Amino acid sequence: MAIPHGKLPGWADYGLLPLINVIVAFSVSGLVVLLAGESPVRAASLLVEGAFGSGQNIAYTLYYATSFIFTGLAVAVAFHGGLFNIGGEGQAYVGGLGVALVCLWLDTLVPWWITFPVAILGAALAGAAWAFIPAILQAKRGSHVVITTIMFNFIAASLMVYLLVGPLKPAGQMAPQTRTFFEGGQLPKLNWMLEAFGFTIRSSPLNISFLLALVCAFLVWILIWRTRLGYEIRTQGHSPKAARYAGIGEARIVVITMLISGALAGMMALNPVMGDTNRLQLDFVTGAGFVGIAVALMGRSHPAGIVPAAILFGMLYQGGAEIAFMMPNISRDMIVIIQGLVILFAGALEHMFRPWLAAAFASVSPRSVGLGRTGREGA
Numbered sequence: 001m002a003i004p005h006g007k008l009p010g011w012a013d014y015g016l017l018p019l020i021n022v023i024v025a026f027s028v029s030g031l032v033v034l035l036a037g038e039s040p041v042r043a044a045s046l047l048v049e050g051a052f053g054s055g056q057n058i059a060y061t062l063y064y065a066t067s068f069i070f071t072g073l074a075v076a077v078a079f080h081g082g083l084f085n086i087g088g089e090g091q092a093y094v095g096g097l098g099v100a101l102v103c104l105w106l107d108t109l110v111p112w113w114i115t116f117p118v119a120i121l122g123a124a125l126a127g128a129a130w131a132f133i134p135a136i137l138q139a140k141r142g143s144h145v146v147i148t149t150i151m152f153n154f155i156a157a158s159l160m161v162y163l164l165v166g167p168l169k170p171a172g173q174m175a176p177q178t179r180t181f182f183e184g185g186q187l188p189k190l191n192w193m194l195e196a197f198g199f200t201i202r203s204s205p206l207n208i209s210f211l212l213a214l215v216c217a218f219l220v221w222i223l224i225w226r227t228r229l230g231y232e233i234r235t236q237g238h239s240p241k242a243a244r245y246a247g248i249g250e251a252r253i254v255v256i257t258m259l260i261s262g263a264l265a266g267m268m269a270l271n272p273v274m275g276d277t278n279r280l281q282l283d284f285v286t287g288a289g290f291v292g293i294a295v296a297l298m299g300r301s302h303p304a305g306i307v308p309a310a311i312l313f314g315m316l317y318q319g320g321a322e323i324a325f326m327m328p329n330i331s332r333d334m335i336v337i338i339q340g341l342v343i344l345f346a347g348a349l350e351h352m353f354r355p356w357l358a359a360a361f362a363s364v365s366p367r368s369v370g371l372g373r374t375g376r377e378g379a
Contacts, residue, residue, distance in 0.1 A: 008358055014300045018346065020353050021298070022312070025345040029338040036329045043323055043330065050322025051315035055199025057322075059191065059206040063271070065307075065314030066206075067285075069213040070268035071292025072310055073220050074127075074261045076301040078145075080224055081257035082237035087134060087149025088265040089289030090156030091127040095266025097163065098126030099273045100178055100280035107185030115184050119274055120212070120267060127266015128259040130156060135258030139251035145258070153289070164282055177281035187275040207275030216264060217303035223260070233257050265289060298346035309346075316342065 008017065030040030051061045071088045078085035102122040106115045134148035164176040173179075187207040194201055224230040236243040236253040244250060272284045291313055298312070299305030320335035345352075 008354065008361060012357065012361065014302060014305055017354060017357060018298050018300065018305065018309070020357070021345040021349070022342065024353075025342040028345075029341050032334065032337060032341070033330065036334060038327050038329050043327060046323045046326050047315070047319035049319070051319035055191075055194045055197075055201045056204055057318060058199065059194055059201055059204030061311065061314040061318045062190075062210055063204065063206045063276070063314070064317045065310040066210040066213045066271045067268050067288040068291050068295045068310035068313050069217060069307055070271070071265055071288050072295030072299060072306040073213075073216055073292075073303065074264035074268075075292045075296035076299070076303075076306060077220060077224070077233075077264065078257060078261040079296060079301045080230075080237050081233045081253060082240065083138070083254065083257055083261070084146050085131065085149055085258060085261045085265075086146060086290070086293060087131060087152050087262070088268075088292050089285055089287070090149070090153035091130045091262045091265035092268040092285045092289050093153075093156040093160055094130040095123040095127040096269035096273045096280050096284055097160070098122035098124075098266060099269050100168070103181040103185030103274060103278075104178060107182040110184055112184055112186060112188065116187065116208075116274075119185075119270060123266045123269050124263035125266075127269075128263040130266070131258045131262025132255070135255045135262075138258070139254040160282060164280065168280065175281070178279050181274070181278045185274060186278050187270070205272075205276035207271065209271040209275045212267070212270065214307070216267065217307055220264075221303045229256070265292070294343040294346055298342075312342075313339070 026044070030044070033040045033043045050057055052058055071092065074088050074091070075085060099119045099122055102119045103115060106118060130152060131149070134143075134145050134152060137143035137148050138145040161176070164178070168178045169176060170179045187209060189204065190206045190208060190210060191201040191204060194206075222230075224234065232243070232248045232253055233256075235246065235248060236250060236257075240250060243253070268288055269284070272286075273280055277284065295306055295309045295313060298309040299307070316335075316339050320332075320338065323330050324332045324335055
């Protein structure tokens with residue numbers, strides 16, 4: 001019986017397969033914990049409790065997830081256009097500069113609800129501008145976007161060091177950071193949202209950029225699957241030859257796709273810069289740009305999958321800190337290993353179980369994988 005290569009029903013492709021990958025990743029992680037001399041069951045319990053055991057923990061989990069939603073969406077949009085944007089780290093860095101400049105300008109003049117839309121625009125424009133040069137180099141010169149975007153990550157880091165130890169550092173201050181924003185440059189917290197469900201929260205960095213991330217996820221879904229531009233992006237990503245035959249300008253789509261991707265990555269900076277620390281400082285991205293790659297892979301480049309995948313990685317960040325604190329033999333480095341295993345099975349090995357799963361569906365329901373009743377491929 002001929003089975004279409006890796007063909008699965010939509011719900012299995014976008015839900016069941018990623019779930020299997022996550023289960024396998026955590027099973028292997030359990031072996032790592034066991035080798036360290038600790039109980040995998042207790043580690044799993046601490047992970048869940050540390051991430052969701054209280055309102056405070058849930059708020060921190062959602063705070064981390066907010067950043068990952070933005071960067072996951074950024075990577076996903078580029079994926080749909082056949083591009084691998086691994087410059088989200090640098091684009092978010094420069095997006096933070098856009099946020100900070102707006103807040104430093106307006107925080108004493110207007111309330112936060114006026115500063116916020118301008119800061120969104122500043123973050124998006126800064127992130128898009130940082131993605132523009134790699135996009136042009138890819139579209140016009142054939143320079144591979146993977147190489148140029150990763151190079152621009154280092155340039156962004158160096159640019160930020162220069163600005164924060166020089167022009168943007170207040171006089172008489174030793175730390176490489178801007179001044180603290182006044183009230184007009186600070187986002188309100190979302191503690192009330194969880195307290196409405198009966199949770200008690202002392203303080204948390206969860207802020208309204210979480211709601212903005214959800215709105216962006218919905219808008220990306222509309223863009224990719226409900227607009228002409230989204231159709232052109234998907235066509236370009238699926239088959240550049242077909243796109244050229246249809247009259248779709250390859251250079252135009254490459255540039256537009258990268259601009260949208262960079263803008264989403266830049267908006268990630270709203271969460272830590274304007275919503276938490278209320279200042280621009282070094283290393284505020286903390287790897288969220290690279291985690292976004294795993295989030296997009298695990299979420300199958302679909303907003304409906306990216307949001308829960310981002311929450312999963314938020315759980316790993318928040319719950320991992322609880323494990324490292326409560327289990328002396330589990331260091332923070334081992335938590336990174338566990339995160340890496342999830343990335344491994346969700347990314348590099350995401351299709352490892354696809355043939356077996358497709359064969360199982362073919363034996364139970366041939367039509368679900370595109371086969372007729374006689375075992376031949378359906379029309």
